[in-house]
Structures are given as C-alpha cells and as structure tokens.
Amino acid sequence: MQKRQKLKDALVQFIEKLAPQRGENWGWNTSSDPCKGGWKGVTCYSDLATIKKIVLDELNLTGTLDAASLCSTKALMVLSLNSNNVVGTLPDEISKCSHLTHVYLHGNNFSGSLPGSLSRLSNLKRVDVSDNGFSGGIPDMSRISGLLTFLADNNQLSGLIPKFDFSNLEEFNVSNNNLSGPVPDLGGRFNRTSFLGNPGLCGKPLPNACPPSPPAAKKGSSKKDYFMYSGYALIGIIIVGLVAFKLIKKGKSNSKKNVAKKGSQVTDDKVSSTSSESKVVGGNRSEFSITSAESGRGSSSLVVLSSPMVNELKFEDLLRSPAELLGRGRNGSLYKVTLNEGVTLAVKRIRDWYISRDDFKKRMQRIDQVKHPNVLPVVAFYCSSQEKLLVYEFQANGSLFRLLHDRHHLFLSLSISESQDRQSFDWGSRLAVAAKISAALAYMHQGLQADGIAHGNLKSSNILLSNEMEPLISEYGLADADNQDQSFLAQLDSFHENNSPSGGIISSNNAFKTDTYSFGIILLELLTGNVVQNNGFDLARWVNSAIREEWTVEVFDKALVSEGASEESMVSLLQVALKCIDISSSARPNMREVAGIINTIREHEEISISSDLINLD
Numbered sequence: 001m002q003k004r005q006k007l008k009d010a011l012v013q014f015i016e017k018l019a020p021q022r023g024e025n026w027g028w029n030t031s032s033d034p035c036k037g038g039w040k041g042v043t044c045y046s047d048l049a050t051i052k053k054i055v056l057d058e059l060n061l062t063g064t065l066d067a068a069s070l071c072s073t074k075a076l077m078v079l080s081l082n083s084n085n086v087v088g089t090l091p092d093e094i095s096k097c098s099h100l101t102h103v104y105l106h107g108n109n110f111s112g113s114l115p116g117s118l119s120r121l122s123n124l125k126r127v128d129v130s131d132n133g134f135s136g137g138i139p140d141m142s143r144i145s146g147l148l149t150f151l152a153d154n155n156q157l158s159g160l161i162p163k164f165d166f167s168n169l170e171e172f173n174v175s176n177n178n179l180s181g182p183v184p185d186l187g188g189r190f191n192r193t194s195f196l197g198n199p200g201l202c203g204k205p206l207p208n209a210c211p212p213s214p215p216a217a218k219k220g221s222s223k224k225d226y227f228m229y230s231g232y233a234l235i236g237i238i239i240v241g242l243v244a245f246k247l248i249k250k251g252k253s254n255s256k257k258n259v260a261k262k263g264s265q266v267t268d269d270k271v272s273s274t275s276s277e278s279k280v281v282g283g284n285r286s287e288f289s290i291t292s293a294e295s296g297r298g299s300s301s302l303v304v305l306s307s308p309m310v311n312e313l314k315f316e317d318l319l320r321s322p323a324e325l326l327g328r329g330r331n332g333s334l335y336k337v338t339l340n341e342g343v344t345l346a347v348k349r350i351r352d353w354y355i356s357r358d359d360f361k362k363r364m365q366r367i368d369q370v371k372h373p374n375v376l377p378v379v380a381f382y383c384s385s386q387e388k389l390l391v392y393e394f395q396a397n398g399s400l401f402r403l404l405h406d407r408h409h410l411f412l413s414l415s416i417s418e419s420q421d422r423q424s425f426d427w428g429s430r431l432a433v434a435a436k437i438s439a440a441l442a443y444m445h446q447g448l449q450a451d452g453i454a455h456g457n458l459k460s461s462n463i464l465l466s467n468e469m470e471p472l473i474s475e476y477g478l479a480d481a482d483n484q485d486q487s488f489l490a491q492l493d494s495f496h497e498n499n500s501p502s503g504g505i506i507s508s509n510n511a512f513k514t515d516t517y518s519f520g521i522i523l524l525e526l527l528t529g530n531v532v533q534n535n536g537f538d539l540a541r542w543v544n545s546a547i548r549e550e551w552t553v554e555v556f557d558k559a560l561v562s563e564g565a566s567e568e569s570m571v572s573l574l575q576v577a578l579k580c581i582d583i584s585s586s587a588r589p590n591m592r593e594v595a596g597i598i599n600t601i602r603e604h605e606e607i608s609i610s611s612d613l614i615n616l617d
C-alpha cells in the first residue's frame with residue numbers, strides 16, 4: 001500500500017514538472033489510482049495495477065521531463081510526448097525505465113545531449129527524438145538488436161554516426177544535423193533522405209564521396225566474425241551457466257533429491273546463477289541467460305511437449321550444446337542448437353513478453369493441443385521470469401521466404417540447380433502452398449478462437465519447409481493482443497477498430513483478421529515473387545495501383561507467366577489476396593472462407609488441367 005502511495009507521489013511530481021498546475025485537471029492526483037482513476041494519458045496492463053503507457057501528445061506541455069520520478073513506474077513501455085513544448089534535457093535516469101520499448105519525443109524543445117544511458121534500454125524498438133534541439137553525439141545503440149525506428153532528424157547532433165544494427169531497422173533518419181564522417185554501411189536499406197542536411201557527412205548514399213582512407217585491415221569478414229563471436233559468446237555463457245548449474249545441483253543433492261516428473265514428461269530444472277553471470281549477459285542479447293533475478297523465485301521448467309526425438313531433453317542439454325545465431329526477428333533471436341545425438345533444434349529466445357509463467361505454460365499447452373500437419377509443433381518450452389525459450393525441430397530446407405527470394409541458398413541446401421528450382425516452384429506448387437497454409441491457419445483459428453490465440457506474426461519466413469518440402473507454419477501464437485510487441489499491423493488494425501462505430505478494446509477477433517491480412521501478403525509474394533518490406537504495405541500499394549491502371553498481368557511473377565500458368569487462376573488468387581488485405585479488418589474474410597475459395601480455385605485448376613490432357617489424348 002505504502003509502495004503504491006509512493007508511486008503515485010512520484011507520478012504526480014512527474015506531471016507537475018511536465019505540465020505545471022495542469023495535472024490535477026487531468027485526474028493525476030495522489031488520492032486516486034492511476035489505473036482506476038481516469039488519469040489522462042495513462043494506460044495500464046490488464047491487471048489494472050501496472051502502468052504500461054503514458055501518452056500525452058499535443059497538450060502544449062511546457063515543463064521538463066523528470067525521468068527519475070517517471071521511472072518509479074518500472075514496467076512502463078511507452079512514453080509519448082510528441083508535439084509539445086517540453087524543455088530541458090532528456091535525463092540520464094531515463095535508463096531506469098528499463099522496459100521502455102517506445103520513446104516518442106518528437107516536436108519539442110529538448111536540448112542538451114541524448115544520454116548515453118539510452119544504450120542501456122535494451123528493449124527499445126522505436127525512438128523518435130526528431131524536431132528538437134538535441135546536441136552532442138548519438139549514443140551507441142548497436143547492441144539494441146530489436147531497434148526498429150531511430151528518428152533524430154532536425155536537431156543539432158554532431159560527431160560520427162555510431163554503429164546501428166541496420167539489418168533490423170525499419171526507419172532511420174538523422175537528416176538536418178551537424179553530423180560528420182562517413183555514412184556507415186547500410187546494407188542498401190536507406191536512401192540519402194535519411195542523411196541529407198549534414199554538411200560533414202560523406203559517402204554513399206550521399207552524392208559526395210569521402211576522402212580516401214587507408215585500406216581496412218580485415219575487409220569482408222565482418223558478418224562471419226559476427227556469427228563466430230556470437231557463437232563464442234554463447235559458448236562462454238554456456239560454460240558459466242553449466243558451472244553455476246552444476247554447483248547448484250551439487251548443493252541441492254546434499255539436502256534434497258531432485259525428483260524428475262518423468263510420467264508427465266515434464267522436467268523441472270531448478271536454475272539459478274551468480275550475479276557475475278548476469279553481468280556477462282548484460283551487454284549481449286544473443287545468449288540464453290539465467291540471471292540472478294531468477295534465484296529464489298521457485299523453479300523454472302523445461303516442459304517437453306511432443307517429440308519422440310527429444311523426450312528426455314533437459315535445459316542443461318540446451319546450455320551444453322553448440323549454438324549458432326540464425327537471426328534476430330521481431331519476436332526475438334533464433335539459434336540453431338545441435339545436441340550430442342546429432343539432433344538439430346531451433347531455439348527461439350523470446351523478447352519482451354509480459355506474460356506470467358502460468359499463462360505462458362497454459363498458452364503453449366493449449367496451442368499444442370490443436371495439431372495440424374502443416375503447423376510446426378513446439379517440441380519444448382522454457383519459461384522463467386527472465387527468459388522464455390521455445391524449442392522447435394530444425395527445418396533444414398529453410399523457409400518460403402528463402403524459396404521465393406533467396407534461391408541461391410536453396411541450391412546450396414538442397415544441392416539442386418537453379419533451373420530445377422525454378423521449375424520445382426511452379427504455379428501448381430505455389431497454389432498448393434497457398435491452399436495448405438490457408439487450411440492450416442483456418443484449422444488453428446477454429447481450434448483456438450475461444451482462447452483468442454491467433455498466429456500474430458505470419459510471414460513467409462515463418463513458413464518453413466519440411467524434409468518433404470511440405471509447408472509448415474512456425475511460431476504460432478508467439479504474439480498476442482496484450483503483448484507490447486504488437487506488430488505495426490496489429491496496431492493499425494486496433495486503431496481502425498477503436499475508431500470504428502463499435503470501437504473499443506483490441507478484440508481477439510481482430511487478431512485473427514490481422515492474420516488474414518498477413519496471409520494476403522503471403523499470397524501477393526507467391527503471385528508476384530516480390531520481396532515484402534514495411535509489413536507488406538509497399539507491395540499491397542504497388543499491386544493495388546497496378547490493378548487500378550489495368551496492368552493486372554504485369555504484377556505476376558515473370559517465372560509464372562513464362563511457365564504458362566493459368567491467368568484465370570492467378571487472377572482469382574489475386575482477388576482473394578486483395579480481399580485479405582482490405583484496410584478495414586471487418587471487411588476481410590475469415591480464414592475458413594479464404595481456405596474454401598482457394599480450394600475451389602485449386603479444384604478448377606485441376607479439372608482444367610485434366611480436361612486439357614483429355615483433349616490432348
């Protein structure tokens with residue numbers, strides 16, 4: 001109770017500094033509760049006890065940002081003060097809001113430098129500090145692997161552009177500052193508009209080349225090194241983890257025998273660790289971590305669900321085995337882990353998911369009950385307060401994304417030639433993938449409708465290919481409406497829903513319709529062969545405009561056209577895709593309807609092929 005009062009006092013102090021004498025009018029007072037008392041701009045988690053967002057945009061705030069008071073609310077994820085007149089600095093104490101994912105300070109009068117402590121906010125996804133008076137250097141954000149947006153244009157920032165993980169960034173703009181030196185390697189992601197207006201900047205994509213510099217010592221090895229080092233770092237952590245694990249196990253075996261619940265296929269691995277371990281982990285997010293916070297909070301379990309391959313799998317097996325970082329996506333990082341017996345697993349380390357251990361366990365077990373041959377099951381999962389891991393079987397044939405866009409990779413993995421590959425992913429195969437995925441998704445939606453569990457992050461890289469080249473939907477249910485890591489798409493859908501006449505809270509129905517949208521984008525990928533960027537909006541816009549201009553045939557993948565694929569079938573599938581990507585979620589069909597239509601298209605296709613064959617006879 002006293003703690004709650006302290007929190008309220010701190011927040012009232014925060015608003016008084018930010019908007020002198022106005023907080024009271026907005027319901028911010030110490031006698032009401034922030035989550036129940038209608039405090040303006042405050043949104044809480046569903047427990048109605050913890051503050052999730054503070055959004056005070058366009059309110060003519062003229063005060064300063066008291067980060068120390070604000071960050072008494074530790075679980076805060078979103079701070080948005082866009083388009084006000086806030087003055088003063090962004091204080092160093094902002095790093096105490098360690099769960100912040102979104103920081104929007106665009107269009108204020110902030111001054112001073114961006115605090116170096118920003119780089120400790122490892123959960124950050126979107127940062128917008130544009131249109132302010134910030135000066136000094138840009139902090140090194142390269143370790144924030146999940147960062148999607150960094151907008152700092154129209155300030156007075158100076159110095160070099162530090163390293164960023166450009167492979168994940170979706171938006172980046174530092175134009176109109178005083179930055180100098182070379183533009184870093186962007187991997188072709190951003191054009192010159194992100195950098196213009198900095199007289200001292202040089203190099204691509206800007207028109208002015210940099211003065212010649214001495215040749216780099218070790219050119220071309222950076223990517224390889226990155227993987228190698230993350231592997232070494234992981235091995236380091238594994239060793240520390242194992243030592244800690246063994247010490248604890250030894251200590252425990254003196255007092256109590258560890259009881260393995262074999263009958264229920266649940267293995268309880270009591271894990272804890274030293275604080276030095278969490279230090280090792282602190283700077284690098286590419287390892288499974290067991291931090292000190294877990295000790296004393298009861299056991300964390302590796303729950304083995306359904307796999308004859310790894311019935312006896314234990315958490316320590318994962319720690320002990322060599323792991324290779326495969327990627328860092330929106331939901332977290334993915335590792336390829338090879339067990340002693342040669343079994344290869346894919347381990348997803350989930351990022352930023354506020355879900356209790358019990359809820360997580362129930363959710364995973366619930367998803368596991370709804371089985372479909374075209375959905376990759378979770379083999380095992382691990383959940384502690386610090387760490388959530390999901391274990392899948394590794395699929396060596398890669399994903400639909402790679403099949404469509406990265407053919408070279410596929411040749412390597414399957415040892416087939418390019419011409420074979422082009423033929424093997426012909427129209428019939430693409431239609432079959434569309435039919436199977438839609439049917440599988442419809443089945444999952446039906447089975448999990450009552451629980452409100454949709455896929456949440458459907459895309460071609462989450463459609464894997466089995467040994468038999470069958471499509472498998474992966475990562476079902478790893479994002480939900482309550483998860484802060486909602487995709488932009490889900491946010492857009494909830495925005496539309498909130499602004500519709502029946503608007504309100506994000507309904508789970510909406511999450512299913514967001515899946516429909518994502519499926520529509522996959523259909524566009526199959527039809528056009530184009531790569532999806534920006535949540536598929538670019539592709540959707542391009543296809544829509546081509547259709548408006550009556551260039552429908554132009555959108556289809558050249559490989560399909562030259563193969564002689566039926567234009568009628570392709571147009572029919574395109575029509576389904578367009579329905580799926582309708583901007584209004586309520587206008588989109590549900591997946592059962594989609595699967596039904598695609599099945600009919602496929603049947604027509606088969607009938608016309610067989611009648612063609614009869615005619616040939």
Ligand SMILES: Nc1ncnc2c1ncn2[C@@H]1O[C@H](COP(=O)(O)OP(=O)(O)OP(=O)(O)O)[C@@H](O)[C@H]1O
Nearest residue numbers: 327328329330331332334346392393394395399461
């Ligand atoms: N079980 C698996 N077996 C083999 N490859 C996999 C498996 N799961 C995912 N992958 C591939 O590994 C790569 C990295 O996966 P990751 O999940 O990190 O990327 P992503 O799908 O872009 O991210 P996210 O799903 O978090 O948005 C992707 O190319 C994905 O297709």
